[in-house]
Amino acid sequence: xxxxxxxxxxxxxxxxxxxxxxxxxxxxxxxxxxxxxxxxxxxxxxxxxxxxxxxxxxxxxxxxxxxxxxxxxxxxxxxxxxxxxxxxxxxxxxxxxxxxxxxxxxxxxxxxxxxxxxxxxxxxxxxxxxxxxxxxxxxxxxxxxxxxxxxxxxxxxxxxxxxxxxxxxxxxxxxxxxxxxxxxxxxxxxxxxxxxxxxxxxxxxxxxxxxxxxxxxxxxxxxxxxxxxxxxxxxxxxxxxxxxxxxxxxxxxxxxxxxxxxxxxxxxxxxxxxxxxxxxxxxxxxxxxxxxxxxxxxxxxxxxxxxxxxxxxxxxxxxxxxxxxxxxxxxxxxxxxxxxxxxxxxxxxxxxxxxxxxxxxxxxxxxxxxxxxxxxxxxxxxxxxxxxxxxxxxxxxxxxxxxxxxxxxxxxxxxxxxxxxxxxxxxxxxxxxxxxxxxxxxxxxxxx
Amino acid sequence: xxxxxxxxxxxxxxxxxxxxxxxxxxxxxxxxxxxxxxxxxxxxxxxxxxxxxxxxxxxxxxxxxxxxxxxxxxxxxxxxxxxxxxxxxxxxxxxxxxxxxxxxxxxxxxxxxxxxxxxxxxxxxxxxxxxxxxxxxxxxxxxxxxxxxxxxxxxxxxxxxxxxxxxxxxxxxxxxxxxxxxxxxxxxxxxxxxxxxxxxxxxxxxxxxxxxxxxxxxxxxxxxxxxxxxxxxxxxxxxxxxxxxxxxxxxxxxxxxxxxxxxxxxxxxxxxxxxxxxxxxxxxxxxxxxxxxxxxxxxxxxxxxxxxxxxxxxxxxxxxxxxxxxxxxxxxxxxxxxxxxxxxxxxxxxxxxxxxxxxxxxxxxxxxxxxxxxxxxxxxxxxxxxxxxxxxxxxxxxxxxxxxxxxxxxxxxxxxxxxxxxxxxxxxxxxxxxxxxxxxxxxxxxxxxxxxxxxxxxxxxxxxxxxxxxxxxxxxxxxxxxxxxxxxxxxxxxxxxxxxxxxxxxxxxxxxxxxxxxxxx
Numbered sequence: 007x008x009x010x011x012x013x014x015x016x017x018x019x020x021x022x023x024x025x026x027x028x029x030x031x032x033x034x035x036x037x038x039x040x041x042x043x044x045x046x047x048x049x050x051x052x053x054x055x056x057x058x059x060x061x062x063x064x065x066x067x068x069x070x071x072x073x074x075x076x077x078x079x080x081x082x083x084x085x086x087x088x089x090x091x092x093x094x095x096x097x098x099x100x101x102x103x104x105x106x107x108x109x110x111x112x113x114x115x116x117x118x119x120x121x122x123x124x125x126x127x128x129x130x131x132x133x134x135x136x137x138x139x140x141x142x143x144x145x146x147x148x149x150x151x152x153x154x155x156x157x158x159x160x161x162x163x164x165x166x167x168x169x170x171x172x173x174x175x176x177x178x179x180x181x182x183x184x185x186x187x188x189x190x191x192x193x194x195x196x197x198x199x200x201x202x203x204x205x206x207x208x209x210x211x212x213x214x215x216x217x218x219x220x221x222x223x224x225x226x227x228x229x230x231x232x233x234x235x236x237x238x239x240x241x242x243x244x245x246x247x248x249x250x251x252x253x254x255x256x257x258x259x260x261x262x263x264x265x266x267x268x269x270x271x272x273x274x275x276x277x278x279x280x281x282x283x284x285x286x287x288x289x290x291x292x293x294x295x296x297x298x299x300x301x302x303x304x305x306x307x308x309x310x311x312x313x314x315x316x317x318x319x320x321x322x323x324x325x326x327x328x329x330x331x332x333x334x335x336x337x338x339x340x341x342x343x344x345x346x347x348x349x350x351x352x353x354x355x356x357x358x359x360x361x362x363x364x365x366x367x368x369x370x371x372x373x374x375x376x377x378x379x380x381x382x383x384x385x386x387x388x389x390x391x392x393x394x395x396x397x398x399x400x401x402x403x404x405x406x407x408x409x410x411x412x413x414x415x416x417x418x419x420x421x422x423x424x425x426x427x428x429x430x431x432x433x434x435x436x437x438x439x440x441x442x443x444x445x446x447x448x449x450x451x452x453x454x
Numbered sequence: 455x456x457x458x459x460x461x462x463x464x465x466x467x468x469x470x471x472x473x474x475x476x477x478x479x480x481x482x483x484x485x486x487x488x489x490x491x492x493x494x495x496x497x498x499x500x501x502x503x504x505x506x507x508x509x510x511x512x513x514x515x516x517x518x519x520x521x522x523x524x525x526x527x528x529x530x531x532x533x534x535x536x537x538x539x540x541x542x543x544x545x546x547x548x549x550x551x552x553x554x555x556x557x558x559x560x561x562x563x564x565x566x567x568x569x570x571x572x573x574x575x576x577x578x579x580x581x582x583x584x585x586x587x588x589x590x591x592x593x594x595x596x597x598x599x600x601x602x603x604x605x606x607x608x609x610x611x612x613x614x615x616x617x618x619x620x621x622x623x624x625x626x627x628x629x630x631x632x633x634x635x636x637x638x639x640x641x642x643x644x645x646x647x648x649x650x651x652x653x654x655x656x657x658x659x660x661x662x663x664x665x666x667x668x669x670x671x672x673x674x675x676x677x678x679x680x681x682x683x684x685x686x687x688x689x690x691x692x693x694x695x696x697x698x699x700x701x702x703x704x705x706x707x708x709x710x711x712x713x714x715x716x717x718x719x720x721x722x723x724x725x726x727x728x729x730x731x732x733x734x735x736x737x738x739x740x741x742x743x744x745x746x747x748x749x750x751x752x753x754x755x756x757x758x759x760x761x762x763x764x765x766x767x768x769x770x771x772x773x774x775x776x777x778x779x780x781x782x783x784x785x786x787x788x789x790x791x792x793x794x795x796x797x798x799x800x801x802x803x804x805x806x807x808x809x810x811x812x813x814x815x816x817x818x819x820x821x822x823x824x825x826x827x828x829x830x831x832x833x834x835x836x837x838x839x840x841x842x843x844x845x846x847x848x849x850x851x852x853x854x855x856x857x858x859x860x861x862x863x864x865x866x867x868x869x870x871x872x873x874x875x876x877x878x879x880x881x882x883x884x885x886x887x888x889x890x891x892x893x894x895x896x897x898x899x900x901x902x903x904x905x906x907x908x909x910x911x912x913x914x915x916x917x918x919x920x921x922x923x924x925x926x927x928x929x930x931x932x933x934x935x936x937x938x939x940x941x942x943x944x945x946x947x948x949x950x951x952x953x954x955x956x957x958x959x960x961x962x963x964x965x966x967x968x969x970x971x972x973x974x975x
Contacts, residue, residue: 272825277834284825294823
């Protein structure tokens with residue numbers, strides 16, 4: 007499929023990269039020649055210089071044959087106008103990135119269809135939602151919801167002396183004895199491996215597990231965490247992500263505090279957030295953090311626009327005794343570094359944005375796709391269609407690609423960890439974990 | 455300041471007073487006092503006609519000119535309104551006449567007459583009419599004029615006033631006035647009909663309906679509302695409560711949006727305050743009298759609503775209540791009704807703003823670096839408005855202190871001096887001590903009565919409107935700025951459009967600074 011991406015920024019670049027790897031025909035449009043050069047030299051895509059709101063430019067990029075138009079510049083209005091200027095056509099999906107909260111409050115007048123947009127995505131809000139889910143399950147470093155939240159993918163770092171430390175998965179499975187919890191991947195020393203029954207879990211392994219909703223606390227217990235309830239959260243920064251997160255905290259009745267250095271933005275936040283305490287000050291101001299009792303908060307979220315600032319303030323908060331810290335990192339190359347210095351939970355706006363977009367690119371049988379933060383792995387949620395040749399065959403007879411694992415089958419809203427003797431039925435949801443090179447093969451197994 | 459244009463409007467106002475005198479004058483002629491009424495009717499009539507015809511008409515008045523008109527207009531009206539009292543021979547004291555007229559037009563309801571039934575019917579009607587006309591003026595003042603000029607944070611009164619569509623001063627005021635007067639008239643008629651149904655005589659029904667809706671307090675009976683049946687008292691309670699509500703909310707109710715009243719934060723504060731103080735007074739009375747009864751509920755809540763809405767009707771002598779209840783009533787005298795109502799006082803919304811601001815200041819002690827926006831009912835209040843309200847509070851307290859001081863110097867006891875000046879300032883009428891609901895102001899000498907009259911006008915006109923008349927520069931300078939040169943105008947427009955862009959906070963939010971990764975992925 008030909009896909010046009012308008013905007014070669016942070017989000018555009020990452021989406022283009024993912025889509026190119028899946029052998030899509032990607033054209034990136036941007037006004038900045040330097041960025042295009044950078045994109046062209048790093049990923050296998052075509053580039054067109056020009057404005058995304060210029061129809062001639064869009065036509066020269068082949069909008070006539072495109073199956074999808076992704077307007078993902080950092081300016082909402084440009085994205086909307088870009089989608090508006092392309093006439094609607096069957097087989098063309100138009101996606102606009104819109105992050106200004108006002109656009110979502112406009113009601114009828116600002117419905118996406120009035121702009122000729124099929125889908126609005128809001129990466130800042132997606133990131134805030136993801137962060138909120140992480141906050142709720144305190145120990146998790148990653149969290150993704152499937153099947154409406156009934157099934158969750160959780161990432162946990164195994165603590166020293168945890169019940170699973172030093173045991174093989176087979177042993178653990180015998181102890182747990184249930185079909186609602188499965189380790190799908192283990193990250194160790196920067197490598198992602200798909201475990202089998204003989205794999206030994208070690209302390210400091212980063213384990214990704216699929217679990218039913220009510221098994222999440224059990225999974226955390228196995229990795230050595232005790233459950234806590236979220237009551238106070240401190241957020242640093244005045245990014246839109248911070249705003250959306252503070253709003254979410256308000257909606258859930260959690261006491262939120264936001265640290266903002268800029269007086270004007272602090273005032274803005276204070277006007278817009280009724281129940282959140284806004285403090286004017288630097289997020290690395292140790293004295294202020296101490297005075298405001300950051301040590302007694304349940305979580306500290308570093309959401310300023312600068313990665314370096316986020317890392318430092320996270321370290322300060324950790325030093326002052328905050329248990330859970332979430333750090334926003336724009337640069338993905340900082341992610342391994344952050345983990346190495348003990349900042350386990352990092353979120354990345356561009357990965358969130360890419361996830362939000364990719365979910366909608368690969369339509370058909372795919373329900374949901376999640377990209378992992380610092381590896382190439384993906385978790386894909388397929389619907390098994392009625393004419394799928396795999397139906398009725400025992401799973402042990404099905405040859406899955408090497409770097410893929412069928413993690414879960416959701417049938418009648420119940421999840422089960424499949425065994426060799428199980429078989430798929432039409433209408434099942436199959437959640438597959440796969441490394442990037444296996445994704446196209448896996449996708450072929452589940453045609454729509 | 456353009457004197458001619460101001461006189462033009464004043465002329466119109468005086469003619470309106472003359473027209474308003476006609477019903478009372480006709481009644482007076484039937485009572486055989488035709489000469490006195492004719493003269494008091496012709497004085498404002500001719501004066502007004504002269505002003506009106508001999509001066510240029512100006513549509514586009516500046517806010518400062520509007521301010522001057524309000525102050526001078528009110529002075530002119532109360533002075534001509536005092537004429538019938540003198541010319542019909544009701545009283546020979548100028549101070550009494552002025553006091554009674556000011557008390558009428560400011561909807562205060564304090565009287566110097568001991569036995570009301572002895573007054574001629576035409577004078578009784580004139581007193582009620584002056585309330586009702588004063589109420590009309592106050593609605594427009596509170597909802598349209600004061601917010602426009604922005605004194606004392608009065609912008610808080612008029613967030614959604616009807617007719618606020620044009621930028622020009624006069625069309626705006628005119629539309630708002632017409633719509634709200636319609637509501638005011640309709641409510642007065644409804645109350646009058648209710649009185650008639652409940653067995654009040656026609657004359658009494660007309661007078662009390664006008665007096666109640668204006669939150670005035672003049673009655674045709676010495677016993678005030680205590681003369682009538684409990685059913686009438688309950689209806690009066692409801693009417694007084696509603697008269698203390700912002701008329702913009704009534705307008706919304708009349709046009710099919712009754713829920714807005716219940717959602718309004720100021721209304722909720724007002725209702726909560728009425729209920730809370732009524733309950734406390736009920737128990738205080740019950741304990742002191744040793745008996746609780748349903749009659750006590752009526753007695754307690756009637757006085758509370760009467761004082762809270764700044765009406766001043768009496769059924770019970772609250773000057774003889776337990777001290778706790780009296781102190782609470784003093785508090786309510788200060789607070790008064792809602793902004794944009796016919797009630798006076800500091801206004802509930804201002805009280806809410808001050809309360810919230812004080813609570814916020816306490817929070818700031820716990821979090822010295824906190825950025826806290828004062829909110830009332832969840833709505834953020836602009837900081838300059840909070841400051842204006844605080845300044846207004848200081849002004850209120852200071853004026854009250856000066857009033858108390860003068861009355862004390864004139865030989866009145868502390869409770870009387872304190873409560874009389876507050877009752878005048880907040881346009882309530884009866885106070886405590888020597889001027890309680892069972893007493894009157896007849897025993898005070900002329901200097902005290904004039905002091906109270908000034909206080910009534912100051913409180914009613916929210917200070918600034920009167921004080922600005924005392925500032926010389928109001929009268930000397932022309933406040934119309936000449937049209938600036940073209941190049942300035944262009945600059946200003948640019949600056950405005952820049953400011954406009956900045957006003958949308960979300961659009962100025964920086965996106966992530968590094969849109970492209972510096973190193974390879």
